Amino acid sequence: MDEAQLKKIMENMETPEADQNAQKRAVNVAMSEFQDYQNKKSKKFQGFSFFSRLMGNSNSKDRRNTMEQRSHKKLLQGTAMLVAGVSLFALPIAFEQMSQTVGTGVTVDSVQLKKVHFETDVDVAQAPQKSKPKELNRSRNENIVVADMAFEAEESVVEGLSALSAPATAPVGIVSMKEGKKAKGRMKAQQGVVAGFAEGSRASSLMIAPPDIMPAPSYKDVGRDKFEDFKINPIKLVGAEPVSTFSVDVDTASYSFMRRQLNNGVLPQKDAVRVEELINYFDYNYPMPESREQPFKPTVSITPSPWAEGKKLMHIGIKGFDIQGDRPKSNLVFLLDTSGSMNSPDKLPLVKNSLKMMLDNMNANDTISIVVYAGSAGTVLEPTKAREKRKIIAALDRLSAGGSTAGAAGINLAYQLAEENFDEEAVNRVILATDGDFNVGITNNEELKDFVERKRKTGIFLSVLGFGQGNYNDHMMQTLAQNGNGVAAYIDNLNEARKVLVEEATSSLFTIAKDVKIQVEFNPKAVSEYRLIGYETRALNREDFNNDKVDAGDIGAGHTVTAIYEFTPVGSENVSVDPLRYGEVEEKAVMTNMNSEYAFLKMRYKLPKESKSKFITTPITDENDITGVFFEDPTILHDIDFATAVAGFGQILKGGQYTGDFTYDDVIKLAQSSKGEDNFGYRAEFINLVRLAKSASDMQPR
Amino acid sequence: MDDPEDKQLIATARSGDAKAFEDLVNKYYGDMFKMAFKWCGNKNDAEDITQDACIKLARGLDSFKGNSAFTSWLYRLVINAGKDWYKKQSRHPSNPDELEIVPAKSKSEDQLYAKQVLEAVYELPEGEKDALILVMSEGLSHKEAGKVLGCKESTVSWRIHEARKKLSAQFEKEQSYG
Numbered sequence: 001m002d003e004a005q006l007k008k009i010m011e012n013m014e015t016p017e018a019d020q021n022a023q024k025r026a027v028n029v030a031m032s033e034f035q036d037y038q039n040k041k042s043k044k045f046q047g048f049s050f051f052s053r054l055m056g057n058s059n060s061k062d063r064r065n066t067m068e069q070r071s072h073k074k075l076l077q078g079t080a081m082l083v084a085g086v087s088l089f090a091l092p093i094a095f096e097q098m099s100q101t102v103g104t105g106v107t108v109d110s111v112q113l114k115k116v117h118f119e120t121d122v123d124v125a126q127a128p129q130k131s132k133p134k135e136l137n138r139s140r141n142e143n144i145v146v147a148d149m150a151f152e153a154e155e156s157v158v159e160g161l162s163a164l165s166a167p168a169t170a171p172v173g174i175v176s177m178k179e180g181k182k183a184k185g186r187m188k189a190q191q192g193v194v195a196g197f198a199e200g201s202r203a204s205s206l207m208i209a210p211p212d213i214m215p216a217p218s219y220k221d222v223g224r225d226k227f228e229d230f231k232i233n234p235i236k237l238v239g240a241e242p243v244s245t246f247s248v249d250v251d252t253a254s255y256s257f258m259r260r261q262l263n264n265g266v267l268p269q270k271d272a273v274r275v276e277e278l279i280n281y282f283d284y285n286y287p288m289p290e291s292r293e294q295p296f297k298p299t300v301s302i303t304p305s306p307w308a309e310g311k312k313l314m315h316i317g318i319k320g321f322d323i324q325g326d327r328p329k330s331n332l333v334f335l336l337d338t339s340g341s342m343n344s345p346d347k348l349p350l351v352k353n354s355l356k357m358m359l360d361n362m363n364a365n366d367t368i369s370i371v372v373y374a375g376s377a378g379t380v381l382e383p384t385k386a387r388e389k390r391k392i393i394a395a396l397d398r399l400s401a402g403g404s405t406a407g408a409a410g411i412n413l414a415y416q417l418a419e420e421n422f423d424e425e426a427v428n429r430v431i432l433a434t435d436g437d438f439n440v441g442i443t444n445n446e447e448l449k450d451f452v453e454r455k456r457k458t459g460i461f462l463s464v465l466g467f468g469q470g471n472y473n474d475h476m477m478q479t480l481a482q483n484g485n486g487v488a489a490y491i492d493n494l495n496e497a498r499k500v501l502v503e504e505a506t507s508s509l510f511t512i513a514k515d516v517k518i519q520v521e522f523n524p525k526a527v528s529e530y531r532l533i534g535y536e537t538r539a540l541n542r543e544d545f546n547n548d549k550v551d552a553g554d555i556g557a558g559h560t561v562t563a564i565y566e567f568t569p570v571g572s573e574n575v576s577v578d579p580l581r582y583g584e585v586e587e588k589a590v591m592t593n594m595n596s597e598y599a600f601l602k603m604r605y606k607l608p609k610e611s612k613s614k615f616i617t618t619p620i621t622d623e624n625d626i627t628g629v630f631f632e633d634p635t636i637l638h639d640i641d642f643a644t645a646v647a648g649f650g651q652i653l654k655g656g657q658y659t660g661d662f663t664y665d666d667v668i669k670l671a672q673s674s675k676g677e678d679n680f681g682y683r684a685e686f687i688n689l690v691r692l693a694k695s696a697s698d699m700q701p702r
Numbered sequence: 703m704d705d706p707e708d709k710q711l712i713a714t715a716r717s718g719d720a721k722a723f724e725d726l727v728n729k730y731y732g733d734m735f736k737m738a739f740k741w742c743g744n745k746n747d748a749e750d751i752t753q754d755a756c757i758k759l760a761r762g763l764d765s766f767k768g769n770s771a772f773t774s775w776l777y778r779l780v781i782n783a784g785k786d787w788y789k790k791q792s793r794h795p796s797n798p799d800e801l802e803i804v805p806a807k808s809k810s811e812d813q814l815y816a817k818q819v820l821e822a823v824y825e826l827p828e829g830e831k832d833a834l835i836l837v838m839s840e841g842l843s844h845k846e847a848g849k850v851l852g853c854k855e856s857t858v859s860w861r862i863h864e865a866r867k868k869l870s871a872q873f874e875k876e877q878s879y880g
Contacts, residue, residue: 006869009816010823010838014804018735022749027727030756031720037761038718340746 225472227271230536232654235529235576238522244532245540247552248318248516248561249274250507251481252500253466253474253490255281258653259685260469260492262692265699268653272474275534275650276563282646282682284560284639286319295321295512296555298601298618301640302625305566306670307648307662310574314565314620315640316520316601320512322558329426330366330509331383335414336399337434339374343401346492347468351433352396354465354497359393361502362386367426369417370395373410383421411451418460427509428460432480435468448476452484453551459609463508465500466490478537485514485554499680507556513605515552515613518563519545520620522599529577530567531658533647545604548613555605562643566658567598597621634676641674642683649690664694708772716763723763727756730776737780740835743801743824747787755783774842777850781832822872823865830865833858 236244254277261268289297296318305311334355342348362368363386370381370392381395414430422428452462462484464477469492481488487508489500500508517540522530544550555561568575599620604613631637649667651659667690675683711729714722734755739748758779766775801824805816823834829851836847837858844862848855 003866006819006834006866007838009805009819010834011841012805012816013740013820013839015736015739016745016802018732018752019745019749022753023728023731023735026731026749026753026756027724029753030727030760031724033757034720034723034760038720041718340750 225269225272225469226475227269228475228478228537229271232651232657233532233534233536233539235531235658237529237577238524238527242524243519243521243542244530244565245517245519245542245545246532246535246563247538247540248518248555248563249276249535249538249553250280250555250559250561251277251478251488252281253477253488254278256490256492256496257466257469257472257474259689260490262689262696265692265696267693267696270654273650273653274537275647275654276538277534278650279534279562279564279643279646280560282642282686284317284319284562284643285635286317286560286639288319289321291321294616295605295607296516298603298616299636300601300618300620300624301636302598302620302627303640303644304627306644306666307651307659308566308574310572311566311568312625313644313647314567314598314624315643316518316563316565317639317643318516318555318561318603320507320555320557320559320561323506323510323512327363327506328510329363329423331418331421331423331426331428332366332509333369333371333414333418333421333430335410335430335432335434336370336372337374337410337432338372338399338401340401341435342468344468347435348399348401350467350491350494350497351465352399353494354433354491354501355396356393357494357498358501358505359386359389361505367421367423368392369421371410371414371417372399373413374401379413379417383417411448415455415460419458422459427511429486429509430460430462430484431465432462433465433467434477435466435472449479449483452480456483456485456551461485461511464488482553483551485511485551487554487556499682503680504556504558507559510557511554511608512557514554514608515548515550516555516561516603516605517545517550517552519602519604520565520599521602522567523597524570526570526596526598527567528570528572528575530565533564533566534650535563545602548606548611564643564647569598598624638674638676641670642676645671645674646686649686649693653693664690664697668694712763712766712772716766723760727759730773731756733773734776734780737777737840738784740803740839741781741784741832742788743803745802747784751780751784751787754787755780758783771846774846774850777836777840777842778852781850819869819873822869826865826868829853830861830868833861834865837862 251274254272254274257272258268258278261272286299287297289295299315299317299319301315301317303313303315305313336348336351338348342351359368366386367383368381368386369379369383371379380399381392384391386392411430411432414432418428418430456462462480463486464481464484466472466474466477466488467490472490474490477488477490480486489496489508491497491500519542538553540550540552597619601618601620603616605616606613626637626640645667648659648662648670649664651657652662652664652667656662668687671683671687671690675687678684708726708729711722711726715726731752735748735752738751738755739745742748742751755776759776762779766772801821803817803820803824805813805820823831826834832851833847836842836850837844842850844858845855847858851858
């Protein structure tokens, strides 16, 4: 071939148009880098000699320049080894965590490590520029060869370092969240090692203030997490709207997401807080139903409202029947997102570890398949019995992340596998693990929803496990889980994975009742106004209650669901809505012997394989008022108070429109006094989160 | 090669003006992306590489001395960003499965041939491929390409010679069978 021909071919090859969003992203990232760099340029390094004094040989001879290239990585490694060295004592804690024991108290936030990543190359386009900070780093490097342990994971070491430098160089508010899709591929070491570093570097950052010549974190891509926007439930007048209808919600994603944000020192977005999910994150000891035929039983208690005098709270607690011992067989298809956006330690590696943990608790006869999707979808594990553990683990270990996200194709394939392997007797479920970033194929929420909804009717349910942050699409997850008769959980660390996949595996996998709807009719003679706390995204129309075609939430074995109404009894002075001057528009005929009834509770549910709903009703009267009643076993009282504290907290996070001057401190006090046994430390962790929220909100500009 | 407006923009950005820097990045993003795409042959990677290159630009603008054309300086920046990126990913560029390079539309057999040639180009050793892209596709002189790649003019000429020899051998043989 001649040169002209080759030149013509190469000149004319087509290049795609640059993507607008990618450009915006790149410009933003570059801008923040630019600002950092400019700030640093203007900074004077004082006390520089302090560090040089430590060196045996300052060694600035020219021959070292030839090593420059090599030393880029090394110097970072070295600095990180300082970190590792200083914090050696912290490692055992982290390792313990890795070995999946119940690390109470300690929450390893493996997140922390990868969120900020900085460019290792200061020297661009190979123009050798000798910047002082670099030399400084180098000198430190030389001093710390001592800590020369076999950490081969260069990249992850860099991550560890960035985690260390983050708290010092950026205001806490910003540090947290950056890692979007573009922070791909920074990780090649095992998540475990990284978690170790993260823990180590966090611990050490408390002890030594890192000098501010450390490279600053570069990305601050905040706020690409997507949440459904919703308004909080307003106060309703019983006279105008006596009936309130909603669907149960046993998801807990909102709680873990909030925890992650708070652990990073920022308050969660208001839309990310769904009060009912916070409340339902905890397990409450409501009395259990006796048989599987009536799969659950409501427990209603009325207490005074701690944040509004003269108002009362009505707790509706539901405990699902717990199948003990006789776990049904399960046919599970794991649908794992392995797109590039999953490539960070709190995503794919966490998914793998979570699944391995779950595997330990499965019955030998359960069937597992694994489907992955990235640019395209494929089966990586044909249906395999859980007893062939080695094969399954090998398949998991082979996974790596890269490419775009064709979520829809993956869902198709997963359902296809589940259908091929469908077992009448078993629980047939697709479990989707993703960060929700579907960017290829069906990307429209509505279309995906319709798809999942059709599949649900075939008896295959869908659960969604959310991972990661920065690009987390909560809205998509909720839509999928709600329409697929499943649970949406958000997994931010191994501890949460254990809670969701091991401890609560029975409740999240084995549905005992589906389409559970609750309707409360208030008695206008006894109650003047009411407000449902949370459940905004689960509201149903009054007429939907009796319509069996309308989908609603499901309850798994042993699940507890709590709903709290705040209401104002007639005669209370604290009414939010003034009475009408010209009297009642319409006089309702209520029989006198019902005047002691506050409300009437109706619940509808279907047994998992039935399509006709069953009905439970119970009146709510003075007798449900537990104010001043003596309980021999205080557990139930504690549970109710604790749920109240969580509800108060959730509402404060959402702006505290109705909680008056109830403060974080009040929440802490109430939760402290009602902590109860708290076997796994979840409630203690909650109290800690409230403290974090308090300090985060103190730091925010008002 | 650089117009005075750009020179002004670069100077303002170097003095620390964020707005000027933003304009500069926006102005050249397209070119950088195109280069990155040609270099790695796949859109996703190209986006990542371009982003990394933009970050490098933020820190490295100071080191642009103005003694070469800004665009060839950018080429070098992009190629270095790309190399670093793949190093970090611990994989190699232009995995043939991921190649999304498409030749210009033309008669179908011509197009097929062009596609085969391009695929072969991306299988060449990296230095040869880089030289071909800069010289053949971007129209740089051997000297300019040498500056971008950080090697001598003669090295570029040699690499191109080598590359053409390989391509010729491959395609002439195939044609003679055909």
